[in-house]
Amino acid sequence: MKDKNKGDEALNLEHxxxxxxxxxxxxxxxxxxxxxxxxxxxxxxxxxxxxxxLWQHIGxxxxxxxxxxxxxxxxxxxxxxxxxxxxxxxxNEMGVSIEWLLDAYSQVAKLIEKYKAYLTGGDKxxxxxxxxxxxxxxxxxxxxxxxxxxxxxxxxxQQLKAKDVYCLAIFLLIMLGALPQSxxxxxxxxxxxxxxxxxxxxxxxxxxxxxxxxxxxxxxxxFHKALKxxxxxxxxxxxxxxxxxxxxxxxxxxxxEQLAETGRREQWNQVYPNLDGxxxxxxxxxxxxxxxxxxxxxxxxxxxxxxxxxxxxxTLHQQQFTVTFHSNGEDYACVQHPRSVAQWLNNDLLSKDDxxxxxxxxxxxxxxxxxxxxxxxxxxxxxxxxxxxxxKEGWIPPTREGTELINxxxxxxxxxxxGLEAITPTYISVRDxxxxxxxxxxxxxxxxxSCTLDDAxxxxxxxxxxxxxxxxxxxxxxxxxxxSDSSNDTITxx
Numbered sequence: 001m002k003d004k005n006k007g008d009e010a011l012n013l014e015h016x017x018x019x020x021x022x023x024x025x026x027x028x029x030x031x032x033x034x035x036x037x038x039x040x041x042x043x044x045x046x047x048x049x050x051x052x053x054l055w056q057h058i059g060x061x062x063x064x065x066x067x068x069x070x071x072x073x074x075x076x077x078x079x080x081x082x083x084x085x086x087x088x089x090x091x092n093e094m095g096v097s098i099e100w101l102l103d104a105y106s107q108v109a110k111l112i113e114k115y116k117a118y119l120t121g122g123d124k125x126x127x128x129x130x131x132x133x134x135x136x137x138x139x140x141x142x143x144x145x146x147x148x149x150x151x152x153x154x155x156x157x158q159q160l161k162a163k164d165v166y167c168l169a170i171f172l173l174i175m176l177g178a179l180p181q182s183x184x185x186x187x188x189x190x191x192x193x194x195x196x197x198x199x200x201x202x203x204x205x206x207x208x209x210x211x212x213x214x215x216x217x218x219x220x221x222x223f224h225k226a227l228k229x230x231x232x233x234x235x236x237x238x239x240x241x242x243x244x245x246x247x248x249x250x251x252x253x254x255x256x257e258q259l260a261e262t263g264r265r266e267q268w269n270q271v272y273p274n275l276d277g278x279x280x281x282x283x284x285x286x287x288x289x290x291x292x293x294x295x296x297x298x299x300x301x302x303x304x305x306x307x308x309x310x311x312x313x314x315t316l317h318q319q320q321f322t323v324t325f326h327s328n329g330e331d332y333a334c335v336q337h338p339r340s341v342a343q344w345l346n347n348d349l350l351s352k353d354d355x356x357x358x359x360x361x362x363x364x365x366x367x368x369x370x371x372x373x374x375x376x377x378x379x380x381x382x383x384x385x386x387x388x389x390x391x392k393e394g395w396i397p398p399t400r401e402g403t404e405l406i407n408x409x410x411x412x413x414x415x416x417x418x419g420l421e422a423i424t425p426t427y428i429s430v431r432d433x434x435x436x437x438x439x440x441x442x443x444x445x446x447x448x449x450s451c452t453l454d455d456a457x458x459x460x461x462x463x464x465x466x467x468x469x470x471x472x473x474x475x476x477x478x479x480x481x482x483x484s485d486s487s488n489d490t491i492t493x494x
Contacts, residue, residue: 030076031076031079034076034079034080034083035079037083037102038079038082038083040102040105040183041054041086041098041102042054043183044105044179044180044183044236045189045190045235045236046098046101046235046236046237046240047086047090047235047237048235049189049190049191049193049231049232049234049235049236050189050190051188051189052189058082058086083098086098087099090237094237094238094241095241096237096240096241096244100164100166101166101170101237101240103166104163104164104166104167104169104170105170105183107163107167108167108170108171108174109181109182109183111156111159111160111171112171112174112181112182113182115152115155115156118150118152118153118156119156128175128176128177129176129203129206131175132172132175132176132203133203133206133207134157135157135160135168135171135172135175136172136207136247136250138157138160138161139157139160139161139163139168140247140250140251141250145157145158145161165244165247165248165251166240166244168247169240169243169244169247170240172243173200173239173240173243176199176200176203177196177199178196178197178199178200178236178239179236179239179240190235190236193231193234193235193236193239194227194231194234196239197223197226197227197234197239198227200239200242200243201220201223201224201227204220204223204243204246205220207250208220208250219242219245219246219248219249220246220249222242222245223242223246226238226242248330269326269327270300270324270325270326271325271326271327271365272296272325273325273362273364273365273366273367273368274366274367274368275294275296275301275368275371276294276295276296277293277294277390277391278291278292278293278294278390278391278395278397279291279292279293279294279371279388279389279390279391280292280388280389280390280391281307281386281388282386282387283307286398288308289306289307289308289316289397289398290306290307290308291305291306291307291391291397292304292305292306292388293306293397297322297416298416298418298456298458298471299322299324299456299471299472300322300323300324300325301322301323301324301325302320302321302322302323303320303321303322303323303335304318304319304320304321305317305318305319305320305321306318306397313400314400314402314403314404315403315404315406316403316404316405316406317406317408318405318406318407318408318409319382319407319408319409320338320407320409320413321335321336321337321338321382321383322335322336322338322340323335323336325360330359330376331359331360331361332357332358332359332360332376333357333358333359333360333373334355334356334357335355335356335357335358335383336354336355337353337354337355337380337382337383337412338409338412338413338414339353339354339409339412340354340355341412341414341462342412342462345460345462345465345467345476353380356380356383357376358373358374358375358376358383358385359373359374359375359376360372360373360374361374368390369389369390370387370388370389370390371387371388372385372386372387372388373385373386373387411463412462413462414460414461414462414463415460415461416456416458416459416460416469416471417432417433417458417459417460417461418456418457418458419431419432419433419457419458419459420453420455420457420458421437423451423452423453424442425442426441426442426443427439427440427441427442428440428442428448428451428457428470430457430458430459430468432459432466433459438459438468438479440468440470440477445473445475445477447470447473447475448470448473448475450472450473451470451472451473455470455471455472455473456469456470456471456472457469457470457471459479460476465478466478466479467479
């Protein structure tokens with residue numbers, strides 16, 4: 001019995017030794033990975049333009065590309081603490097994850113190494129700006145990849161399209177010469193960062209002119225402002241962050257472009273909280289009207305603002321806007337000035353002066369009591385950032401005897417009568433308020449093949465003009481005067 005216990009002790013000791021050995025190997029492996037991460041930050045000069053600045057930041061002295069990873073000597077815990085503190089600082093300051101950034105850089109470096117012969121050899125892309133524009137067109141604007149292109153180029157585009165925005169930003173910056181291609185590339189401190197910032201800014205300025213709406217991209221305004229900063233603040237990590245933000249802005253706005261061009265509303269992830277009723281602005285009181293009436297419509301919401309101007313006590317002004325709310329990575333609202341109605345109906349491009357975008361937030365996602373609009377695009381005078389609170393149930397707008405109600409946008413007012421009657425393989429039937437039926441040929445309008453019974457279809461009356469409207473498809477067919485006056489109960493429109 002005694003000998004057996006000794007054997008058990010020996011077995012337990014051996015088992016403990018094996019466990020300790022396994023843990024030691026794991027700790028060593030983790031420490032080697034941490035050393036590599038720290039060295040990568042140092043070699044790429046991501047956080048500061050010089051190695052000396054990074055050493056000073058952590059309160060140590062040192063030098064050499066590989067020595068930063070050995071900071072702390074044998075103290076692996078100290079190295080982890082330094083890395084996590086750096087990650088925390090830059091995430092709090094810029095909202096950038098250093099972990100994701102290093103992982104993305106590693107992925108991009110492998111991609112470039114795989115296609116190195118194409119990207120840097122005899123078949124390299126001669127015009128890097130045009131090449132980068134094509135990357136943005138495919139990965140952000142969702143352009144088709146030309147099957148006639150060279151195999152390598154097509155493969156690179158397909159792989160980039162599947163990557164996240166961190167990888168895309170780093171690849172673009174490498175192609176534009178603003179970042180080194182690899183961690184192993186021999187380099188020292190960063191010089192002429194302002195020149196690199198300006199080069200990237202010019203590139204995105206050209207990209208943003210693809211559509212008039214993109215010219216207002218808010219992060220481009222911040223990018224332009226950054227160009228005026230002192231050289232020390234123009235770091236690589238900040239350039240990556242600005243690039244990520246611009247790409248994210250364009251990704252959000254491209255949904256708007258797709259809506260305007262194709263009516264694919266499902267890509268927008270449109271949200272419909274309960275907003276019906278009255279909402280009070282911050283200037284509203286018993287002597288000064290500042291309230292909104294919100295009504296859900298077939299395609300979004302009608303926001304009608306009632307307010308007094310300071311010098312017009314006997315006049316109540318009314319202005320109505322069309323608002324849609326979307327969640328597409330970011331929560332933003334698309335607000336249209338009623339002037340845009342004419343552009344929709346005439347199939348013209350939307351003017352940047354008649355549509356704006358704002359961040360929105362609700363106190364409750366389904367039935368909020370508070371909602372706020374904050375700057376996203378450049379602010380416009382006709383719909384500015386604000387906070388509204390829901391009026392109490394049963395609240396009635398105050399009225400003054402002798403007050404005149406003026407619709408500031410009377411010239412743009414219209415009505416939308418929902419009147420979808422039937423969908424057949426050959427035509428779609430729509431009835432107006434008087435019961436007259438209009439049949440629209442599907443063969444003449446191929447986009448109507450996607451029409452469903454849930455779509456907003458009906459009659460729009462704008463001034464003295466009337467249209468059969470297919471709002472989801474953005475198709476508005478004029479009803480000619482002699483057609484609407486016809487004595488026939490059924491009219492066929494081509």
